Amino acid sequence: MRYLPLTPEDRKDMLETIGAPSVDALFADVPEAARLKGPVDLPRRATELEVERAFTAMAGRNLSASTAPFFVGAGAYKHHVPATVDHLIQRSEFLTSYTPYQPEISQGTLQTLFEFQTQVALLTGTDVANASMYDGSTACAEAVLMACRITKRQRAVLSGNLHPHYAEATRTLAKYMDIEIEAAAPVPGGLDAVSDALTDDVACVVVQNPDVFGQVHDLRPLAEAAHAKGALLIAVFTEVVSLGLIESPGAMGADIVVGEGQSLGVGLQFGGPYVGLFACRDDRNFIRNLPGRLAGETVDADGRRGFVLTLSTREQHIRRDKATSNICTNSGLMALAFTIHMTLLGETGLRTLARLNHERACEMADRLAALPGVEVLNSAFFNEITVRLPKPAAGVVEALAAKGILAGVPASRLFPKGGLDDLLMLAATETTTQADLDALEAGLKEVL
């Protein structure tokens, strides 16, 4: 077996040193009835070539984003990732290292996490960020729990225009914590009634910007209304590139900002691994209540600057049943990919990238609006829009997929009971070409 270095002679010698007659003797503590006598009913080992063939066959049954006119968004976005990013995250010293518990030989990971935290804080317009979460949806759910701990209130109000998967993940995590979750009804292209639910016992209001339908909002009135009731504003984003063009959530009054970092460095990957971003203002009570890991600056015995994981007294391995969260693993490698991509872009590159995304979406919106029977619902948007079609969107998307066009997400897939069957959500990015837009337009003309 190519991954196992021990030879039969090694095994024999080692058993002798141990003083055991056989490997079976090492499993003597396993109850006799539970010991398997032979291999389980699965295929025997495959060569490297055989594995490659099997995987290539399975991969061939999928239509990959780069081989089709592609307009799917709703929480994950297709962007071009510079080759340097993938090369660097495959460096053995990053790829095959563990959680940096031994800081003296983990400065590479720790310094990049410190850079990541700073970049995320700057992007979101907040003061501090943690060293990443599993993804945007779990970051959102953890933010609600954190807001409840901070305010000592047990009620959260979700915008109806929050990505339904984020709302569901939040409901699930809050389910057994005695936290009451209330949600407004979705209003595609508009402003939902989330502020109506604000009462004196609300811990937080959760709002996505741009929202799941692509609509961009001014968060300031909601922030003021929430703060007037002693509640926190949690701002969510699923498209981090939007922060290169739109005023930051922190500057608009959000107390906690969470979102998905997949757009920078990570790639689509059929939903994961992604990287959750989590940031908040610099307040002792907030920082003590943060979930997840934190990298912090310190000095070594020579007085040289160095970095360590810090404030671990919040974490489960120290605090056990009193921890802020049960989270142990973060998305270290994806956070690294995010940071490298962000470093390559810099502020100039990010602003240009955001502008390009927006311009492609503007063109897409104009071309769709010109089609008979198609109505664009957004008045303000970044790179994603929602359109009303003259017929159910699910069938339209299937018909276009049969033509090799990945035309977006039918709203009914995310809101199966929302009465939104005629709505289609589409995203454009810097990767969208004129030919893609031509294909979409022509395809829709045929299908509608």
Add this chain to the structure above:
Amino acid sequence: MSMNAQGRPSRPLHAHDAGAYQDTFSGSRGLDQAEPLIFERGRVDVTGVDLPDPTGAPSRIGGLERKAEIGLPGLAEPETMRHYVRLSRKNYAIDLGLYPLGSCTMKHNPRLNEKMARLPGFGDIHPLQPQSTVQGALELIGELAHWLMVLTNTPCVAMSPKAGAHGELCGMMAIRAALDARGETGRRRVLVPESAHGTNPATAVQCGFFCDEIPADTTGRVDMEAFKAKLGPDVAAIMLTNPNTCGLFERDIKEIADLIHEAGGYFYCDGANFNAIVGRVRPGDLGIDAMHINLHKTFSTPHGGGGPGSGPTVFSQALAPFVPVPFVVREGETWHLVEHEHEAEGQPFGRMVAFHGQMGMFTRALSYMMSHGSDGLRQAAEDAVLNANYVLARLRHVMTAAFDGTCMHEALFDDRFLKGTGVSTLDFAKAMIDEGYHPMTMYFPLVVHGAMLIEPTETESKASLDRFCDTLEGLALAAKAGEAERFTAAPRHAPAKRLDETRAARSPVLRWSPPAQTPQAAE
């Protein structure tokens, strides 16, 4: 509590700033090069990407354009490459050497898995594409699920949990949902051995339970009398790791399973140590109701400096109806993804995460599993156990083994051999760094004093283990010979000397800030 609140410039400390440290002018030590933060060398007007020029058309974002500078520096591509390559060299990694962290399972990460995960058909597909266009991906999830169910002998698996602790949450939420469905609102006590991972009690609390600790007996296993005494009508579940965190198999596991079931509770098994028994013992045969599987440990997906993980969770028939969405089902020749609770036949407790879990880890894990096959997986578990017992046998005369007898895939020592030497477990670990090894897991499990938990894994050769044991033997003898300075001053040959963790926690500096009163950092 502010970042750089003391006005301490967050700049590289040059040799002349650093007091005792004066041996080079640059702050570098040969190939270990001092590397400033990107914020200290990048500029907001520099970019390392070429993008087309925007048309300049007015934006339609409702007048909410960002106005102020964000402050994000950029580096050109060669500078970026050099920055991160230099940083990478300050990390220890499994590709550099033995990484004996107990309970973390640092084994070889085959690059074939990376290559398979990057096939465009897997790496470049969207989670919300029409299901007709991702049949191969759904098949892969179904195939991996099949392997996991066969290896554990369970009828059901939830694939979406994103890490081990997330898998624990999945399992315990299913238990809570099952209890609620039975109308058992009084069962809220969860039995957790004192040797459990910290995630176990934290997870139980997130499901509305409270924890009751079970002590270990003198052999390092669950104290059966204490366990029996704690059973009662308010017990919801036991959370047990097997093999346990002392590296031992819980001999009474079937009795534990029977007793908890008789008492009306469920058996959650922490599967962090599944790699010791894959192909030799099926947890389903031991009576478990739920168990997460750390794909990154058992099936070798890279740990990536702290993640991503992946924690699919298998279930017994009793808990199967409560498994969360989404999950894949096969309908004839096609695969279907059940995304909504109302589409499911059972009573899913909800959705844990957007989309379908760690697809990129699924590809890697299945590639690893197919490469081994049923025969290779069994051999891997045997070699992991053999290697750990070899380390235990070679070192027990100079270090103190915490318990008698054989171990499973990790060998547990304690600090009795260091008594009177002035060397702590931490010092001993830091001295290993100077010898070119990553330290073992220290001070865990909590049931033994000054624990040192060594897990070599199956991908170490005998020669590698011999070098490692020779080194540890040398260190143990040096400690006993009174060479405390070798340990307390360690590490001396690492990119950083002993770091001040207390200072980091007392006055947290969690991000870079521009130096106070300096409009532009001098570079």
